[in-house]
Amino acid sequence: MTAPATPETERFEREWLHLATLVDSDLPGWSRTGFSEEDRAARAWLLALMRDAGLDAYSDAAGNLIGSIEGTNPTAPAIVIGSHSDTVPGGGRFDGIVGILGAIEVVRMLRAANVRLRRTLRVVDFANEEGNPQGVKLVGSRAIAGSLDRAALEAVDAAGVTLAALMTGAGHSPELLSGARWRPGDIDAYLELHIEQGPVLTEAGAHIGVVTSICGISTFALDVAGRRDHGGTMPMSTRSDAMCCAADAVLSVQQIASARAEAVGTVGAVTTPSPLTNTISEAARVTGEFRSPSAAGLAELRAEFSATTAVRDRRHRTRSRLQWLHTDAPTPMDTGLSAIVVGAAEAAGERPLRLYSGATHDGVAMSEIAPSAMIFIPSRDGRSHCPEEWTELADIGRGISVLYGSVIAVDAR
Ligand SMILES: [Zn+2]
CATH class of the missing domain: 3.30.70.360 (Alpha-Beta Plaits)
Structure with a gap:
């Protein structure tokens, strides 16, 4: 039995609404800052969601949630998809969240369509992409890439608390970070679906963007x-x-x-x-x-x-x-991988727009160890990192379809 490979956007919406309840009510907007109590609760829920989708999932020493489905050739370098579920204080409900829930939806679409990939597929919810009072961003992806160094772990907030102490307090093991590191040859491709966080796609009337470079x-x-x-x-x-x-x-x-x-x-x-x-x-x-x-x-x-x-x-x-x-330094996205994403978008009936990202993403750290590409979907009025952040469900569905098509195309190359 082969089901059509379309995302179930109603299911996405239910999960998205639930995640929006796991926020700090003492802060404005939808706030789930990295390593906070709410972040822990959201990660516990996402770990269960990953397992429910059929992923073999665990939390690593840095707090990254990693789920995988073994490919028919398990020794071939893996395809990695994902994003982050933490927010800035006073943030919105789409930044990062679309990418991680979308990645889990791709896994369910593959299963529904009875597609078994050649390569192992890993889904990652990166820990604390948005940074912390210690001033360190991309914590989880840098741990995976091996670039979260001692200076970052020893950075302190205004009260003198180190990042390592913040991570330990959230139940993670910064002293075991070397175990969280991936070898560069392990990864064939990193693909991330994310909201644009700016007005370019909307102004151009485009629904899908493919990122050329991260500023x-x-x-x-x-x-x-x-x-x-x-x-x-x-x-x-x-x-x-x-x-x-x-x-x-x-x-x-x-x-x-x-x-x-x-x-x-x-x-x-x-x-x-x-x-x-x-x-x-x-x-x-x-x-x-x-x-x-x-x-x-x-x-x-x-x-x-x-x-x-x-x-x-x-x-x-x-x-x-x-x-x-x-x-x-600016981080150019991988040209070959981005061309595959453009092809997947066109095959899905989209006319993708090439654009650069003014915002930083986990792709900056991931590109240190793997060819990386990013798919953008529109942000209403270009608003982001604020409670007004909004992306239409139809555009989220389009983005998930392009991510799905990209995974299939990367696996087939
Ligand atoms: Zn983000």
């Missing part, structure tokens, strides 16, 4: 030194006002990023140790970041912002020190 990010801290003087007596023309220079830097970030087609720039904080209105600020600090899907583009953004530092100092009679804190 690189450069973060900076700009320290401005001015001169403390009386705010009532010092004329405007002779002031050395650190806050004015900082405000100018905020607009530089906006202007530099706006002048490029594929770039964004965002300021995090503007702070000063002298908040008095009757005193001119002698110091100010601006933190921020630039993103670009190309390494050359990211380097140009850094160079341009660096070059404007001296211009602002002349204008405000200040002295600035710009530090580039951290750069994550």
Whole structure:
């Protein structure tokens, strides 16, 4: 008996609604932050759901949920599909969640269609993709890729609690992380279905996106030194006002990023140790970041912002020190694998749009050990990481169908 390979979107909706009840009611939106009590409850439920779908599933030392169905050639490198079920504080109900529930649905579709893959299929709910108060993102996927290093485990939050302690408190075993690591040759392909989290697909009238590259990010801290003087007596023309220079830097970030087609720039904080209105600020600090899907583009953004530092100092009679804190290089998705996804989308009657991802994903870590590709579906009004985050059920169904077709096509190549 062969059932048609279409996702049961009503079942998806039921499971999605249930997951939306496992949230922290003390926080706004739908909040299930990594390693929290709610995250634990959701993972216990997802583990049971994986097993119910026929997956041989377990939780690894980092808290990743991993389920597999053995292929007819179990020694062949595996196909991996999945996403994450944790959220940012005050987040929505679709980011990550669509990808993990969609991956489990693909397993059920394969069984319903009596398809036995040649390669083993692994489904992963990555632990804590969104990061934590310790400032470490992609915790689970980095553990799998072997790039969650000691410095990350020893990172602390404002109260001095390490990431390792946070993980231990949630019942995981960061001291056994080496056992969670996968060997690069183990994986043939990593495929992730995710919401776009931006407006590109909706504006283009497309239902399916295939990601070309995940943006690189450069973060900076700009320290401005001015001169403390009386705010009532010092004329405007002779002031050395650190806050004015900082405000100018905020607009530089906006202007530099706006002048490029594929770039964004965002300021995090503007702070000063002298908040008095009757005193001119002698110091100010601006933190921020630039993103670009190309390494050359990211380097140009850094160079341009660096070059404007001296211009602002002349204008405000200040002295600035710009530090580039951290750069994550852009992560191109695998060309061959992405072509297979495009083919699967076209076979499903879609006209997929190629686009880059401004947001970071587990695919960044997974691409260290496996060819990776991502399928995007539309986000209403481009909203994400907020309670208003929304994706139509019909688009979720389309996305799951394309993921299913991609798995079949990758297995057959
Ligand atoms: Zn996500």
